[in-house]
Amino acid sequence: xxxxxxxxxxxxxxxxxxxxxxxxxxxxxxxxxxxxxxxxxxxxxxxxxxxxxxxxxxxxxxxxxxxxxxxxxxxxxxxxxxxxxxxxxxxxxxxxxxxxxxxxxxxxxxxxxxxxxxxxxxxxxxxxxxxxxxxxxxxxxxxxxxxxxxxxxxxxxxxxxxxxxxxxxxxxxxxxxxxxxxxxxxxxxxxxxxxxxxxxxxxxxxxxxxxxx
Numbered sequence: 001x002x003x004x005x006x007x008x009x010x011x012x013x014x015x016x017x018x019x020x021x022x023x024x025x026x027x028x029x030x031x032x033x034x035x036x037x038x039x040x041x042x043x044x045x046x047x048x049x050x051x052x053x054x055x056x057x058x059x060x061x062x063x064x065x066x067x068x069x070x071x072x073x074x075x076x077x078x079x080x081x082x083x084x085x086x087x088x089x090x091x092x093x094x095x096x097x098x099x100x101x102x103x104x105x106x107x108x109x110x111x112x113x114x115x116x117x118x119x120x121x122x123x124x125x126x127x128x129x130x131x132x133x134x135x136x137x138x139x140x141x142x143x144x145x146x147x148x149x150x151x152x153x154x155x156x157x158x159x160x161x162x163x164x165x166x167x168x169x170x171x172x173x174x175x176x177x178x179x180x181x182x183x184x185x186x187x188x189x190x191x192x193x194x195x196x197x198x199x200x201x202x203x204x205x206x207x208x209x210x211x212x213x
Contacts (some may be wrong), residue, residue: 018123056150100170100191105179107186108151115183117147123181124155127173130166134210136174140201143192151185153178156192 027069091202098157108114124142136157138143144156157174159167175189200213 006167079171091166093165094167095192096162098191100168100171101190102175104172104175104187104189105185108184112148112151113179113183114149114151114185117145119143120147120153120178120184121179123177124174127170127192129160129170131164132210134159134206136170136204138203138206140203141197142171142174148185151183153184153187155187155189157189158192160197162193162196 003034005210021025076090121137124137128134128138129136129141132139132194141159142155142157144154146154155174155178157171160169171189171191175187178184178189179187202210202212
């Protein structure tokens, strides 16, 4: 072995010994177990503080401050996601037991032929529960449907659960859908809570679509 090569080995051993003294004790102990290890390992060393730095570890960095003060927007659109994006931002909050009535439309002109019950039913079927993605009529949410002689329509409906966040949305959607019909006057939709809705009220067609037997 040449003298130059021997000096290189000694220098490398000296460098390793000097570097090892700065390693945490746990890492140094692990290195002792790797006497015959021939592979490559990477050991992250603690970053040295910049010379002349006046920053204190007790003072949060601007990045940390921004992270702490930035609003958490992860769940801002949670309700829209949960309800298929069909929950308007201005939807009224209706609590269980609240009396809630929606009216749409204008009185039917004299001599105008009133819409049939079947036409009204088909209009109601255009409104879907955004959670179950099934129309409110086949879900059994319509408890009463009266077409008056003057063309006005009165509807009592409920929601699938007392805590349903669209309790203030669907009655309005039903009223609007029916009021658009030619031959319909004033439409009144009342949200009722009794009797509580159960899955037994779902139509056979809807049960088949929802795979409920």
